[in-house]
Amino acid sequence: MGIKGVKVKFDELETAIGRFKGLEISIGRVVEEIPEEPIGPTPFPGIAELRDWDLKLLRRYRPFYMPFCDLCCLCTFGKCDLTQGKRGACGLDMAAQQSRIVLLACCIGAATHIGHARHLVEHLIEKYGRETPINIGEDAVEIDMPVTTLVTGVKPKTLGDLEMVLDYCEEQLTHLLSCCHTGMEGNNLDFESKVFHAGMIDQVGMEIADAAQISAYGFPRA
Template identity: 55%
Template sequence: MMGIPYKEFRIRVDELKSSLAEIRGLDVSIGYIVEEWEEPPGPTPFPSIATLRKWDHVLLKRYRPLYLPYCDLCCLCTYGRCDLSRDKRGSCGIGLSEQQSRLVTLVCAIGASTHASHARELLDKLIARYGEDTPIDLGGEVYVEMPITRLVTGVRPRTLRDLKIVIEYVERQIVQTLASVHTGQEGSWIDYESKVLHLGMLDHVALEVADVVQVASLNMPKADPNAPLVDLGIGTVDTSKPVILVIGHNVLPSAAIIDYLESLGIRDKIEVCGLCCTAHD
């Protein structure tokens, strides 16, 4: 498999004199440096929208989507609203099946963008705080640190720096896929559904990046079978104390709150709890 493609490798020499030559103003830039490693490369590292399209079509023809439209109108552009009921088509030529797939693509792009944005924020802020060379160490018993990232991109990450190229890939693909939702860009339901599968793959990569970054940087349990468990459920909240509730993708504020309370020595006097993802983290 392919190793880490490091970006922005640059050497600048203002002046160099030797017995062989005299060089001034030498500026060498290299886009990527690829480290080879022991596993053979896969056939589709960093796949684009079209890379797995044929295989998506095989799956989607075998397992066809069932559409149960909750709305037979299209209101996504200024040509509309367009009535797509009873096999009618919109001003751009789109039919109801294509419109339903288009909406699913849009919804999946929204979800993948949310997770990618969360992963990007974690990566940037934790690199700023702990440095790009922070190792990705998930514990002594973890030999495949990021299986989804390895599978999709062919990258074996060693440090936080190595994840920059991964999250950039995810962001670029989400933007390209979302562009297909624009009026008149795509007219095939099966190609929209292929893009849905592509977005689902990207979403899992982004989630893995976010999860690994916080585990590697915030001193979370690493392959520890004896890690203490946290009680879940609304009944576990001690409302006799002041309560701080953190909701959604908010690992960094949660960690900062707990660190601050511990620094003041009042951690046991304040109830910190979370909803959704923060509860698990």
């Protein structure tokens, strides 16, 4: 992994090129190690990176919708009647509206788990320190956090390393929610692709919370 937010300050520094006073250097992240194996093609994927694969699955196994409501009431242009092939004021049809509702529901669930993970990690860092090691099972487990490693390409070693992954999850959640806004998306399969993305980051968030509490609180390990 690496060190996040490194800052170095010199009151006075003399080098071959000159003398500096009040010099402060800030580095976003310092990589500490070479990966044990090659990182895959899509580390920290955004919404678009896995879209082609999502659409292959969705075109082969097409979603089936059973609307629980004939109306869309999500914006001030409505209420819009979506029955019998009608479209709403923003252009959405019934299939797109149903998949948008599913995406909203998935984002709510993901936000709950990721928010819990953020609160837990911040509390544990404050109590035990950023360098507290991630320990799920010592030699009994080859990869402590397989979901996180699969999605992001990194292997968190300490509690502090989890913050970067949480930043990623929260960023993706914001993008997903923005797609639910009026007029931002109009295709039901694209909504469903984003549902897959929400489920993926939800799994990462849940794994972070589990790994953090097992490691810091000494819960039963593998």
